[in-house]
Amino acid sequence: MNPCDPTPWRDPQIMRKLLDRIAATVTRPWNIMEVCGGQTWTLARYRLEELLPDGLNMIHGPGCPVCVTPAETIDDAIGLAMRPDVIFCSFGDMLRVPGTDGSLLRAKTAGADVRLLYSPLDTLDIAVENPDRQVIFFAIGFETTTPVYALMAEKARERHISNLSILTSLFTVPAAVSAIKSDPDCRIDALLAAGHVCAVTGLDPYRQLASDLDMPIVVTGFEPVDMLLGILRAVTMLENGRSGLSNAYGRAVGEAGAANARAAVGRVFHLSDTSWRGMGIMPLSGMKLRPEFEQFDARRRFVSDREHVSVTNRDYPDSCIAHLIMKGLRRPADCPHFGKKCTPACPVGAPMVSSEGVCAAHYRYLS
C-alpha cells in the first residue's frame, strides 16, 4: 500500500490485479459509459484508460450538474446577482461557467455580492443576519445534492425566514440516461451508475432502468479500485451476454438507499420536464419546488417571463461540441477549440469549467 495514501481503494497492487482480470476477460470491443463527472475525473486523474485493453472504450457521460445547467439559467443567475438588494450564494464551480455573456465571477468583479459557500444551509444564517437583503442560493445538482436543498427550504419555513430563495437547476439521472440511450447514434453497451446517487435512490430505479434498456448497469464508486471493479463487472456481464443490475459499491450503497433523504425531497420537490445544457428539454428529468414551497422559488419571485431563445443558440457558441461530448458521441480532442480557445482559465463550454467536467479532466490530466 502506498504509505502516503493509506486507503485500499487506491492500492496499486489491487489496481494491477483488477487490470489483469479485465484484460483476461475482454475478447472484443466494448463501449462503457461512466455517468458521473467524479468518475470521469478519476479515470483522467489516474490515466486508467491507457491501462485498459485495446477496444475497451470509456464514454464520458453527462453527470456533472455544472456542465448541464443551461446557459439561460446562468444568465438568470447573473441577472439576480447584479441586483443591489441580492446576496447571491453559490458553490464555487458555478462561478466561472459562461452564460450567454459573462459569468458569475465577472458579475462579482463588477460589484455583485456573490458568495462562495460550501453548505447551502449557511444561507439560513446569512438571511437572518441580512433582513433587508434577498439571499438566493444557486441550487444545482443531481439526486445527491437535492436533499440538502429540501432540508434548507423546510428549515427556512420553520424559522419563518422570508428573504431566502433558491434558483434551481436540479436533474435526475435515469431520465437523462434513457434519453442518451435512445439516440440512434448511441453506441453504449454498458453503464457505470454513480454510486452516491444510488446511495440516495436505492437500487430499484436502476434495476428498472437496466431492464428497460436491456443492458448491464453496475453501481460504481469513485476511487480507482472502485472504477476498475465496476469495469470488470460490466465486461464480465457483457462477455456472458447478461443484462441487469450489479452493485460494485456495496460499502456505500444499500438496497433501500436513503429513505429519509428521499422523503425530504418528496415533500419539497416534484419531478418536472427540465432543460439540459446542449441537450434540450427532457421529460421528467429534473426537480422543481412544489406549489407549497413556491415562496422559496427565486425564478418565480424575481425573474420575469422573457423571450425564449433556442437552447442551442444560447448554450454553445462558436461551434463548441460539448453537447455531443456529453452524450458520448465525440471526444474532447475532436473539438476545434479544445486546449486552444477553450481552456479551464477561459472556458467556452461548460465541461471545461468544473474539475469534473469531461473537457477539463481531459485538459488537466490527459493532454
Add this chain to the structure above:
Amino acid sequence: MTPHCPLPDRITTTVCMAHGGGGSMTASLIGEIFAPAFSNDYLNRRHDAATLPTTDCRTAFTTDTFVVSPIFFPGGNIGDLAVNGTVNDLLCAGATPRFLSCGFVIEKGFPIDDLRKIATTMAEAARVAEVEIVTGDTKVVERGRCDGVYINTSGIGYIPHGLDIDPGNIHPGDTVIITGTIGRHGMAVMSQREGLRFSSPITSDTASLCDIVGNLLDVVATPRVLRDPTRGGLSSTLNELAEASGVDIEIDESAVPVMPEVRSACELLGLDPLYVANEGVMLIIVDPADAAKALAAIRRSAHGADAAIIGRVAPTAEGRRPGVWVRMPLGNRRRLEMLSGEQLPRIC
C-alpha cells in the same frame, strides 16, 4: 523622545485616522507598539531611513505584501507570515537574511490589541530568523478600504562569496527534495475562513527556514536551486522551474509528503495538495551526488524532519514543451499543469 518615555497621548482601544496622521497619535502608536517590539540599534535612531553597514558580499533585496484573510489563523498570523515570507525569499537567493522593513496599512477601527499581537509575533519571528526590523511605516485608511491590516515587508540579505543559485544551473539527472509536508498553510487558512472544523486542527507551517538552508550549505557548496512553493503550491513552483530551465521535472506521487489531516481536508473540499499554498517548506534541487548528504542535513534541521526526495530532473522530449510530470503508483504518468485561476471546491 525615546520610545521608552512616558507618552502624553495614551492610545485608544481601536485604530483611528489620527494614528496615521503623523502627529502625536502616530507617535504613540509607534512608541507603544512597534518600537518596543522591534527595538534595535538601527531602528532606535529613529531616522527617516535606517543606515546600514556595507559588506563586500553581493546583496539580495526582496519585497512581499501580505493580505491574508483571516488575519489570525491556526499556527500563526499575518505578522509572522510577513516576516517569514520575506526571510524565506532571501534564503532562496542563497542570502543570509539581515534587515527587514515593514509597512502597515491599517483599517480604521482595527483593535489595538490585535495590532499588538501582530507586532509581538513579528518580533518573535524576526528573533528566530536573526533579522532586525530596521525601518517601518504606518498608514490608516477609512473603514472598508482595506481588510483589517495589510503588511509589506522588504528584506536585505548578503550572499556568501562563490554561491550562485540560478534555475539555469539545473541539469537532467538532478535530484528534487521537498523539506516538509505540503499544503498545511493553505488548508489551515481555508479551514479557518470557511469555518470548517476537523477533529485534529490543521495548523499553518509558517516558519523561517534559516536552519535548513544553513545546514544544507554546510554540506552542499552550490545547490542548484532553492524555492519556496507559496501561492499556487508545489505544482506552480515546479512548472516555473521547468520552464525557466528548459527541462522536465518528474515527481513520484507517493513520495510527496502530505499529512493525513491535510489530505483529508483537501479531499473534502475537492482540492489537490500539489496546488495548495505552503509557507514553511522549500523545494531544493541538488546534484544527485549531493542528494543523500543534503537530505540528511535538512532532516536534522528545524522544520526539516519530514524532508523527502520526491523526484528528478529529466531531459525534455524532442518537440515537447518543458513541463512537470507526476509518476503514479502504477508506473504511468500525467502532466502536472500550473494552477489556472483559483482552485475551486468540488460541489457533489
